[in-house]
Amino acid sequence: MNPLPGPGLYIHFPWCVSKCPYCDFNSHPLDGDLDENGYLAALIGDFEANAGDGRFATAFLGGGTPSLFSAAAIRALLERLRPRLAEGAEITLEANPGVVEHGAFGAYRQAGINRLSIGAQSFSGAMLARLGRIHGPDEIERAVAEARAGGFDNINLDVMYGLPEQRAEDALADLKQAVALEPDHLSWYQLTIEPKTAFARHPPPTPDESAIAAMEEAGRALLAKAGYRRYEISAYARPGAECRHNLVYWTFGDYLGIGAGAAGKRRRAGQVVRTSKPRQPRLYLKDPGAVSESPVPNRELPGEFMMNALRLVEGVERRTFTDRCGLPWSSVAPTWERTTAMGLTEPSRIRATPFGLRHLDRLVQFFL
Ligand SMILES: C[S@@+](CC[C@H](N)C(=O)[O-])C[C@H]1O[C@@H](n2cnc3c(N)ncnc32)[C@H](O)[C@@H]1O
Ligand code: SF4
Structure with missing residues (x-):
């Protein structure tokens, strides 16, 4: 038996309300109405064309902002995928606290999502505004409370540090507030200035190396004390709450990527092959089953x-x-x-x- 995790299924949702200035993910500001049914049909066609046989141990609905899609749409998608998901599969949905309707978390949970990843980023209102976020700290707290009330017992918070003009005590204050919400998992990312983003064009003043080192040392101690074990360079979990989907990536496992711009990787006839899909939703929607393959030498x-x-x-x-x-x-x-x-x-x-x-x-x- 192969004790390694996988294979995983990654499903990309390429739209956001607006583009955050630091983000280089394949996300496009939503302009006009969201054609849920059109995209859903494309995802299902993509899956059927490329999934092959076998069952997926994990599914990750990432973005962009998958929580722009209604729980009914997510339910319809998961119903189609269900026979191809292993029993007990980890099924994560990324949610932006600014884009979830009241009461929707329970409906996502009932639709089959069993892990929620909430993009908090910071708990300072001023910093959130500077990061172009469409929510304040209150919405993060509300999102976590509603998710728990809706039945989620596996919640991740994304928090970033090394933010513009951030001091060590600010980064620690963010972590303290994150920990106070008792998530099961915390992703704590250092802000990187990615090429071709608004932050790359107008670089904000970010903390220097020694300030970053101080944040990291104190932040890791705080998380350890609060019961979060660092198991990956940026990932911290309560015992047993490690992200199984990300473990597929980190153990270099196979995963299918569907949706605009989704990447995949699989071993075929002794060779590792990477797959990619068109990044532009418009192009992707023209031929959702199409996939580019490149063998890794x-x-x-x-x-x-x-x-x-x-x-x-x-x-x-x-x-x-x-x-x-x-x-x-x-x-x-x-x-x-x-x-x-x-x-x-x-x-x-x-x-x-x-x-x-x-x-x-x-x-x-x-x-x-
Ligand atoms: C695809 S985004 C997530 C979810 C959702 N779209 C949101 O922003 O709330 C995944 C996470 O990557 C992190 N991230 C994105 N860009 C980053 C950057 N330039 N440096 C560090 N972390 C970044 C953020 O913490 C973000 O929540
Ligand atoms: S909401 Fe998330 S995916 Fe969308 S632009 Fe902001 S960080 Fe990127």
């Missing part, structure tokens, strides 16, 4: 694998490398010995040392 596999697996605090067993890449350990052994001699990796497990985790980008470079 063997020489690129170690780098891609390590880029994912080394993010995991516990790492993975060595045989996972062979299971997922189809390559012998000897293909990376000399590099591994080197990074181990430098104190970046452990000798017998695919795992970064605490020092290696702090310098993950540099560590991964050795395998690229």
